[in-house]
Amino acid sequence: MTAPRVSYAHLLVQPNPRHVRSLVRFFEEGCSAPGTGGFGVEIEHLPVHNADDTAVTYGEPNGVEELLRRLRPYYDSAQEYWQDDHLVGLAREGIAISLEPGGQIETSIGILRKPKDLLELHGQFMREATPILDELDFRLVNYGYQPKSSYADIPLNPKLRYAAMNEYLGRIGQFGPCMMRASASTQVSIDYTSERDAIDKMRLGTAIGPILAWFFRNTPYFEGAPNPWPLCRQRMWDYLDVQRTNVTPGLYDERFSWEDYAADVLSTPLMFADLTHTPEAEGASVHGTEFTAFYTTAADLYPDRELNAYEINHVLSTHFNDVRLKNFIEMRHWDSLPIERAELLTQIVSNLFYDVERRTSLESYFSGLTGEDVHAAKAVLQARGGDAKPYDQPMDYWAEVLGVGDALADVPGDAKWPEVRQG
Template sequence: MSAPRTSYAHLLTKPNPKHVASLLKFFENGRSQRGTGGFGVEIEHLPVHNADDTAVSYYEPNGIETLLRRIAPYYDKDREYWENGHLVGLGREGIAVSLEPGGQVECSLGILRQPSDLHALYRAFRRDVDPVLDDLGFRLVNYGYQPKSSYADVKVNPKDRYDAMTAYLGRVGQFGPCMMRCSASTQVSIDFVDERDAIDKMRLGTVIGPILAWYFRNTPYFEGRENPWPLLRQRMWDFLDFQRTNVIPGLFDPRFGWEDYAVDVLSTPLMFADLTHTPEAEGLSGKELHHPAFYENAADVYPDRELNPYEINHVISTHFNDVRLKNFIELRHWDSLPILRAERLTEIIGSLFYDPKNRDRLESYFDGIREEDVFEAKWNLQAHGRDATPYGQPLEFWHAFLGLEGLLADEPGDPKHPDVFQA
């Protein structure tokens, strides 16, 4: 007599239909409110001491907290963000300043109507922050990774969520603590007009993102040494935690839609829970409001009701796919860039995604592309660098096909190159 089969059905928690419905409504509202043609740009900066280029911490005298307090008068009082008695974010019209786990200073700009708007807004940010930085003895640099410090030398800033995130990412994959504490990125967000438009743009961004990442790579250093990988940012994320990174599962299936994306993010363990805006959690302590959720997905953590916008954003933010859907589309492939290169990147994104002629040309070329083809292209770039042939074509082809005229053809990595490395 054979042994009885063990059932694991009791261990599975399916997405709550009310949660799925709330995400679909969230995406739909993004379409109706945002229209088309806008941009959002986020540039993360690495704080380093002027004396030795080592990382500046949040807590040290004249560190990140001091910087935020000194520039706070330039921002709206009602848009200050505090946690555990510490200032961690600022905002005003068109500009938001926030912190990543290792004290990276993120400047979020938008909504921009033209790529050229980026320069004016960023200049306003630097006009306020640079005199304070000079006085404090450190600067904000645009690299993809800290130039001198190791992740082990960088303290996490005082957000409870980052303690919970460390508890998870420190135990999975290869690069969790490195990504959290020492990496910095440039992200460009674009609009969508309906579900089909959103999915088509997500596919296109996923396909061409690795190629654009090559031309906008900006990471000469890793853990205090020369960076050994052609695309370190891609390498870190692809080896981080596959269930929440890389290509969105099923994205290239012709039947894929918003509901499939909602089910995917709601089915995956949250990594950590955020109950700070969950009314039913009133009275819990800080650590209870932000606690590890290594096995629990949204249905295990949140009540049996529609999720509110904060809860939705948290669920989505625990996924780090190459392209992420919120109530806008977030393209996440790129290292932190100096402003002139960030503006050029935004111009290229606008040309490829908002110009109907270019968009039709790209979608026609990539018709029938598969998830596996994207994986192959990414690893082709990692394996062969400047000799890579992603999607079967040399980089010279993509330089012309994607309209990358004016971008440098030489290898980034020389700190003396003023266009590639601009503090």
């Protein structure tokens, strides 16, 4: 007997059924053919001055905007992204350069067919950028958080969506301004072949992501002082906004479906409104302070019709679960990593999710897992670090099972992280 689908009738705020259908169709169109799985890798870089390791801002002389302007000749002029008269993004085949709120430079690389291809594509970016960076007297570093500057010292870049996000996240949770201005991550995306395959991968990624985060931790500093948390990135996101972060609600219910994921996203109050691609709005733009972000949902904002691709991506992009579903699966657990370690992480993800035998074995171990189990594993890692026993197994066990033995040997301890001037 087939279990009934999870109903979202219990939700206090009802999503528009047409909006739900449009998201489900978007997920369906993202299905890849079996055996063709690839990777997308996003690495965010922190710009810091060579002189004192403080953050380089977007608008300062010889800052982040100037770097982008000098990189323009290497990229497709038809894929430049501007905010008014400010350059905020570049792209060409295989790589896109964008900005996070505090001027962090994100390289989005893929679709990769082999993890090692990441080294060449990112290497080309760095070969082009390094001479320019030398002239501008700053560099790009890979840590989970700015090594010396406080978030309060870093202004937002001019993208309007970030001003609106700042207005919202500055009033809710604990770490919104810190995350926006001073943090940096590595994210790995994988394909799925069906609804069942997507949900299974989301469950597995949500379960093992925090463990991999420990093995690949890379945040020695927080707000100019030694980082006080075993997993700083997890700490920030788990305390950011309970409505849109952490473990996806209901993910481990056996009846969970794409429809339920869509309903959860659509029932969450929007952080801000983007009506730039809503024909009925006739040129309306992003709304910040005047927008009732704390209780307005997509059903209140968008017309009673199926959403277009831009609207769908906007709604999904302001939801930040540990593992996020778009027309691919995005795992978001990890600090910004040097490229060699990012490639190693991508290879481990490949082994765990695209090797049928290994994946089946892991899924068998996690049979019967609940969301509460994942929350408990995250909590014990945060409390005990390397002495933790997530899911009742020591970290040496997980190093072997997840294939990170070599990676573990290379993880820098507190004394091995490069020194950064703190005064």
